[in-house]
Amino acid sequence: MLTLNKTLGVLCRLPKWQIRGFLRSFTFRPGKQFLHKLVLGIETSCDDTAAAVMDETGNILGEAIHSQTEVHLKTGGIIPSVAQQLHRENIEKIVKKTLCASGVTPNELSAIATTVKPGLALSLGVGLEYSLQLVNQYKKPFIPVHHMEAHALTIRITNKVDFPFLVLLVSGGHCLLAIVQGISDFLLLGKSLDIAPGDMLDKVARRLSLIKHPAYSTMSGGKAIEHLAKQGNRLHFDFQHPLHYCRNCDFSFSGLQTAVDKIITQKEKEEGIEEGQILSCAADIAAAVQHTVASHIAKRTHRAILFCQQRGFLTPSNAILVVSGGVASNLYIRRTLEIVTRATNCVLLCPPVKLCTDNGIMIAWNGIERLRAGLGILDNTEGIRYEPKCPLGVDISKQVGEASIKVPSLKI
Ligand code: KG4
Numbered sequence: 001m002l003t004l005n006k007t008l009g010v011l012c013r014l015p016k017w018q019i020r021g022f023l024r025s026f027t028f029r030p031g032k033q034f035l036h037k038l039v040l041g042i043e044t045s046c047d048d049t050a051a052a053v054m055d056e057t058g059n060i061l062g063e064a065i066h067s068q069t070e071v072h073l074k075t076g077g078i079i080p081s082v083a084q085q086l087h088r089e090n091i092e093k094i095v096k097k098t099l100c101a102s103g104v105t106p107n108e109l110s111a112i113a114t115t116v117k118p119g120l121a122l123s124l125g126v127g128l129e130y131s132l133q134l135v136n137q138y139k140k141p142f143i144p145v146h147h148m149e150a151h152a153l154t155i156r157i158t159n160k161v162d163f164p165f166l167v168l169l170v171s172g173g174h175c176l177l178a179i180v181q182g183i184s185d186f187l188l189l190g191k192s193l194d195i196a197p198g199d200m201l202d203k204v205a206r207r208l209s210l211i212k213h214p215a216y217s218t219m220s221g222g223k224a225i226e227h228l229a230k231q232g233n234r235l236h237f238d239f240q241h242p243l244h245y246c247r248n249c250d251f252s253f254s255g256l257q258t259a260v261d262k263i264i265t266q267k268e269k270e271e272g273i274e275e276g277q278i279l280s281c282a283a284d285i286a287a288a289v290q291h292t293v294a295s296h297i298a299k300r301t302h303r304a305i306l307f308c309q310q311r312g313f314l315t316p317s318n319a320i321l322v323v324s325g326g327v328a329s330n331l332y333i334r335r336t337l338e339i340v341t342r343a344t345n346c347v348l349l350c351p352p353v354k355l356c357t358d359n360g361i362m363i364a365w366n367g368i369e370r371l372r373a374g375l376g377i378l379d380n381t382e383g384i385r386y387e388p389k390c391p392l393g394v395d396i397s398k399q400v401g402e403a404s405i406k407v408p409s410l411k412i
């Protein structure tokens with residue numbers, strides 16, 4: 001009722017032509033009325049086929065997801081053609097399930113938002129092709145979504161976070177630090193020079209043959225490492241911290257992965273076991289790797305916060321660090337980052353775990369944010385393409401390196 005009153009109040013103040021346009025954007029059917037604009041979000045950039053319907057106040061009306069993790073665990077990594085086939089088999093089911101759960105028909109949607117960049121070409125193609133079919137059939141506006149922008153803005157579903165804020169995105173496919181100045185206004189402070197931390201943890205988990213352990217066989221590599229690490233002693237192994245001599249906000253994980261590989265091979269020899277069997281020191285290795293990853297991420301984030309504070313990008317009243325992406329669900333990494341935010345008078349915010357990993361809700365939300373701001377809504381989809389590679393925002397990482405900020409050491 002309150003919402004209805006508010007809406008009527010706004011309507012009374014609008015000129016007639018705007019009221020007509022406003023009312024046209026809703027569908028009124030006997031017995032069923034949606035007061036708010038509705039967006040269907042579709043995500044297929046990697047290995048999750050996901051969809052959600054959301055209204056403009058952030059209510060999730062329905063959602064569905066099909067995860068390919070188990071299949072890719074068995075093949076030892078994502079095979080793009082397999083991911084494409086699985087997206088093809090599931091996309092229609094997932095979208096129908098989402099609409100059904102929402103009680104919304106395609107005609108009642110205000111727009112369709114879909115991830116078009118960056119991601120695996122074959123996976124992005126399936127989502128885009130299916131979305132364009134819907135868009136053309138139901139004559140709906142289309143909102144192309146940048147996957148990383150969507151991850152970065154997800155926090156605004158659950159928390160009142162104003163621009164600007166700092167975001168750290170860490171997952172299987174990405175690793176970056178950026179200042180979020182607006183819905184599509186980002187400044188990139190640093191990114192991984194090679195692989196992402198989730199990818200590295202997945203590879204280490206595979207090399208440790210954790211898939212053969214019943215307790216970990218269905219978990220993603222990162223999650224398996226986090227669980228195993230709880231039983232280990234990180235001090236039994238000492239891995240060099242990546243890029244410790246570079247005073248910038250870039251990341252690197254492939255050197256660490258090679259070092260871990262070497263240790264595992266050496267330990268296999270010492271313990272006289274074949275590759276594929278689980279080492280007795282696997283938990284210690286997991287704990288040491290997790291600690292090195294957490295420290296590396298924390299150090300770069302600490303520098304990013306100091307840079308932002310030095311240049312006035314983060315005001316003391318709104319010094320917020322948002323951490324998202326699959327790796328952000330790791331509690332050891334979160335706690336390490338908490339030490340950094342406490343030392344720098346920042347507030348650390350993480351979306352709920354379900355919203356940290358890839359999902360349809362974040363894409364629908366990006367559609368809502370864009371719809372509300374009138375940004376990037378296409379009535380004509382001619383020439384729209386997916387882009388497997390697409391940087392996030394304006395790259396100012398060189399300025400960060402030139403600032404050469406020394407990060408004080410913190411006890412982790
Ligand atoms: O965001 P996400 O679902 O997909 C993309 O990569 O975009 O993230 C998946 C990644 C995987 O590499 C997985 O191993 C990692 O996130 N991950 C974790 C944890 N849970 C998932 N890494 C560390 N600790 C976890 N608890």
Ligand code: ZN
Pocket residue numbers: 147151171173325357358
């Ligand atoms: Zn992602």
